[in-house]
Amino acid sequence: MHVLKRPAALAAAAVLSVALAACGTTSNGGEVSAQSLASQVAYNPQPYDNIRDGGTLTTSLPELTPQFNNWQSDGATVDGAQVWSWYNPDLITFTADGKAVFDPDYLTDVKQETVDGNTRVTYTINPKAVYNDGTPIDWTSFDAVWKADRGTDPAYLVASTDGYDRVSSLTPGVNSRQVVVTFRGINLWWQNLFGSLLHPKALSPAVFNQGYIDNPHPEWGAGPYTISKFDQQNGIITFERNPRWWGRKGKLDSRTFVVMEDSAALNAFKNGQIDAVSAGTKDRLAQLSGQPGTEIRKSTSLQVDYFTLNGTSPVLSDVQVRKAVLEAIDRNEITKVQLQGLGYTTAPAGSLILLPFQDGYQDDFGKVIRFDPRQAEKDLDAAGWTPGPDGVRAKNGKPLEFSYVNTGDDPIGKAIAGATAAMLKNVGIKLDIRQVPSSDFSKIITGQQFDMFYSGAVDGSPFGIAQICQLYCSDTQFLKSGVNSPANDALVRSVNTLPTAQQQYARASEAEIATFRTYGVMPTVNLPEIDAVRTGLANYGPGRYFSTTPENIGWQK
Numbered sequence: 141m142h143v144l145k146r147p148a149a150l151a152a153a154a155v156l157s158v159a160l161a162a163c164g165t166t167s168n169g170g171e172v173s174a175q176s177l178a179s180q181v182a183y184n185p186q187p188y189d190n191i192r193d194g195g196t197l198t199t200s201l202p203e204l205t206p207q208f209n210n211w212q213s214d215g216a217t218v219d220g221a222q223v224w225s226w227y228n229p230d231l232i233t234f235t236a237d238g239k240a241v242f243d244p245d246y247l248t249d250v251k252q253e254t255v256d257g258n259t260r261v262t263y264t265i266n267p268k269a270v271y272n273d274g275t276p277i278d279w280t281s282f283d284a285v286w287k288a289d290r291g292t293d294p295a296y297l298v299a300s301t302d303g304y305d306r307v308s309s310l311t312p313g314v315n316s317r318q319v320v321v322t323f324r325g326i327n328l329w330w331q332n333l334f335g336s337l338l339h340p341k342a343l344s345p346a347v348f349n350q351g352y353i354d355n356p357h358p359e360w361g362a363g364p365y366t367i368s369k370f371d372q373q374n375g376i377i378t379f380e381r382n383p384r385w386w387g388r389k390g391k392l393d394s395r396t397f398v399v400m401e402d403s404a405a406l407n408a409f410k411n412g413q414i415d416a417v418s419a420g421t422k423d424r425l426a427q428l429s430g431q432p433g434t435e436i437r438k439s440t441s442l443q444v445d446y447f448t449l450n451g452t453s454p455v456l457s458d459v460q461v462r463k464a465v466l467e468a469i470d471r472n473e474i475t476k477v478q479l480q481g482l483g484y485t486t487a488p489a490g491s492l493i494l495l496p497f498q499d500g501y502q503d504d505f506g507k508v509i510r511f512d513p514r515q516a517e518k519d520l521d522a523a524g525w526t527p528g529p530d531g532v533r534a535k536n537g538k539p540l541e542f543s544y545v546n547t548g549d550d551p552i553g554k555a556i557a558g559a560t561a562a563m564l565k566n567v568g569i570k571l572d573i574r575q576v577p578s579s580d581f582s583k584i585i586t587g588q589q590f591d592m593f594y595s596g597a598v599d600g601s602p603f604g605i606a607q608i609c610q611l612y613c614s615d616t617q618f619l620k621s622g623v624n625s626p627a628n629d630a631l632v633r634s635v636n637t638l639p640t641a642q643q644q645y646a647r648a649s650e651a652e653i654a655t656f657r658t659y660g661v662m663p664t665v666n667l668p669e670i671d672a673v674r675t676g677l678a679n680y681g682p683g684r685y686f687s688t689t690p691e692n693i694g695w696q697k
Contacts, residue, residue, distance in 0.1 A: 174440065174486035177668050178497035181236045182437035183686055184696065186678035191391045191694040197677070198396040198414045200405035202548060202578030204375055207586075209352035211288060211338055213617030214586045216299035218598050224336070226379045226395060227361040229269075229277065230689045232335040238602030238685040240331040245269070245387030245689075246277070252330065258308070259327040263334070265317040268386040271339055272366060273359040279312040279319035281337040286310045286321075288338060288348055295345035297617055300610035303333045306636065326639050329606035364390035364691040375399025375579070379690075391694030401578055402550040409672060416677065419670040421552050422481025428672040439682030440497060441669040442599040444489045445478070447560075447662040451623035453591045455542045460523035462623070462659035465592075466509045467516035468567045469560060475665045477555050482670070489666045492597055492611050493604050493648055496666050500605070500645030505663050508656040516567045525568070533568035541570040542591035548578040556594055588620050596667070602685045605648050608635050612655040621660025628654045 201222070207215035210224035231246045242250045249264040269277035287293070291301035308324045323330065339360035342348055351357070356377070358367040364387065365379040378396040381389060400408060406424060409417040410431065419428045419436055429436055447469070449462050456462055471488035479486070489496060490503025525533040525540050533540040546557045554575075561571040571592070576584065584590055597618075599607070610618050613633065614626040632651045638644045669682035678696045679688050 171483045171485045172438075172668075174484075174496055174666065174668070177438065177484065178440040178684065180439050181683040181686060182439045182671075183236075183681035183683035184435075184437075184673075184676075184678045185236075185683075185686075186696050188388065188391075188692055190697050191678050191692070192697045193391055194393050195391075195695045196394045196396065197392050197680075197693065198398060199416050200400040200408065200414055201375075201397045202399065202401070203581055204372055204377060204397070204399055205582050206353050206372075207582070208354075208356040209342065209348065210336065211285070211298060212349055212352065213297045213299050214582065215352070216618065217582060217585075221600065223356070223377060223397060226690050227356070227358055227363060227366050227382075229281075229337045229362050230335070231337065232331060233687040233689060234602060234685045236683045236686040243387075243689055254326070255322070258325060259323040259330055261321045261330055262313055263319050263321070264313070265319070266386075267317055269317075269362065270384065270386070271360060271362045272382065272384050273339075273341075275339065275341070276316070277337065277362060278316040279310075280316075280340045282319045282321070282334055283310055284338040284340045284343045285334060285336075287343060293345070295349075297349050299618060300607055302607045302609045302636070303327065303329065305609075305633075325637055327636070328639075328641060328644070329603040329636070332601045332603045332606045335601070364388070364689070365395060368394070369396075388691050390691040392690075395690070395693075399579060402548055416671055416673045416680065419672040420482075420667070421550070423551070424672075425482065425670060431672065433675045435673050435675050437669075437671045437673055437681040439669055440495075440684055441667050441682060442495065442604075442685070443596045443667050443669075444492055444495065445594065445596045445664045445667060446492060447664065448590075448593045448595065448619065448621050449623075449660055449662075450588055450591050450593075451621050451658075451660055452588065453542060455540065456591055458523055459623075459659060460519050461525070461540070463509070464516040464519040464523075464567065465564065465569065466659055466662050467512045467519065468563050468569070469662065470511045470563060471505075471662070471664050472511070473559060473563070474556060477559055478552060478665055478667065482668070484668050486666065486668075489663045491649075491652060492661070492663050493608050493652060494645070495599070495604065498604070500641065500648070502649050504649050504652040505656050507653055509659075509662070513563075513567050520568060527568050531565070531568060532570045539570060540568060541572060543572045543574050544592040544594075545574045545576060545584050545590040546594070547576050547581045547584065553594070560592075560594075585620060588622070593620070605644055606636060608632055608648055608651065612651060619661060621658075623658040623660040624655060625658050628658075 201219045205217050205220040209215045210220050233241045246269055248266050251262045253260050288296045289298050289304040291305045306323050309322045311320050313320045364385045366382040368380040369378040376398055380394045405417050408414045419425045449456050475488050490505040494501040525535045528534050546553050557573045564571045609632055613629050614624045635644050635647045671681050676696045679692045
């Protein structure tokens with residue numbers, strides 16, 4: 141599942157299961173390429189037995205997402221995923237190389253086979269597995285995920301239906317602690333599904349959509365940790381060891397998230413109040429490098445930043461205007477703004493479904509739009525927008541003007557907003573920049589309270605292509621442009637029905653190009669990740685596809 145993230149300097153995160161990130165100078169002063177950084181990991185991998193018992197971990201978040209249900213569309217943010225994963229089941233995690241790891245505390249066996257041309261997966265559940273309220277974890281939890289996410293009931297506002305919509309049957313196996321999932325045809329990316337579970341008590345649409353708002357429901361969770369403190373008003377949530385946990389105990393005594401703006405988080409780390417922070421800008425890296433007891437950890441991220449144009453807003457409802465806006469923006473310049481001073485080079489990202497270092501990647505956006513201010517002017521002329529005496533175009537007495545919302549106080553976010561406004565001014569468009577706190581991120585996104593917005597999409601697994609419909613189907617709850625065309629739905633949905641990865645890559649590129657021609661989004665850059673971390677923090681930090689379960693995070697012996 142893709143999740144939303146703010147794109148500027150963000151708190152370091154080990155995204156533990158489902159997942160809306162940051163680069164570095166080399167020791168010899170040269171530059172690191174995207175491809176070479178993708179081969180590196182920097183999360184201090186340590187076996188469970190080499191992590192000491194005890195200690196605390198505190199990091200910052202830009203907000204505590206009001207929607208705590210990570211399966212619901214409004215909860216599909218990186219901040220929400222981090223919190224969810226600390227007190228809900230994590231059945232499947234991934235190694236840095238993208239190999240799936242099934243947690244034996246939840247799954248004692250997983251068997252995949254092909255039967256009559258269909259992929260069939262049998263999950264055998266640990267008989268000790270139980271939710272905090274005493275409800276057994278059995279096949280009905282898988283069934284709850286499927287019923288909510290398969291896309292047949294529009295009452296469920298889900299983050300993604302991809303993969304679940306291709307399940308033909310889900311039944312108990314030899315007993316209630318076994319579940320048999322059968323797909324229609326071959327599913328190459330089945331390991332992308334059922335990474336977490338939904339308590340059956342949360343299955344009704346009303347509870348699914350509304351029941352978790354400002355209410356995390358720890359009693360419906362399970363795992364080595366549970367919530368010990370939740371203070372929405374002051375932005376604090378703390379987890380402590382779960383007395384109902386049947387598996388390997390968590391190494392940390394407690395784990396806390398505190399809501400902070402970027403500048404406050406930077407100072408909090410320097411003052412010893414938090415244990416990790418993003419170092420993903422030139423100024424932050426300079427301030428954090430060489431700090432006593434601090435490691436700078438660098439690797440690639442699974443994040444692509446992108447612009448969204450709200451096609452439901454009056455000015456941007458005109459497809460010619462949206463096309464002109466995208467033609468007026470230089471992706472190379474946006475990339476330079478984000479990566480300045482980090483000793484890192486990469487071409488602009490041209491896809492939201494595959495990352496530049498993955499097999500099958502193509503610059504699909506570059507096949508649709510190229511930076512061409514003169515063509516943008518021609519498109520605006522043809523649409524009836526004529527330049528005024530102040531340089532701002534107008535039509536029927538109304539100026540060509542709309543808003544850009546920027547969240548948080550990080551200077552890079554402000555620089556991107558300013559650079560974008562300057563580029564659009566060159567073709568006669570006035571961009572009004574509206575600055576809001578980081579804590580308004582979810583409100584702005586879910587309420588579509590913007591004309592233009594800049595954010596990031598993070599893939600929660602190695603299989604980004606598996607979530608193509610989440611991005612490009614016309615009923616998506618993820619992308620907020622509102623312009624994905626139903627005419628493209630059949631093409632988009634056909635991608636994951638093909639039997640080989642290479643066939644899917646080719647079809648996905650075709651589908652992505654068709655969707656980019658609706659001019660609702662513009663990918664810009666696949667960010668690297670640079671984190672400043674307290675020395676000795678284990679299994680935490682940038683590691684390509686790496687994710688782990690909470691009990692494995694702690695302080696190295």
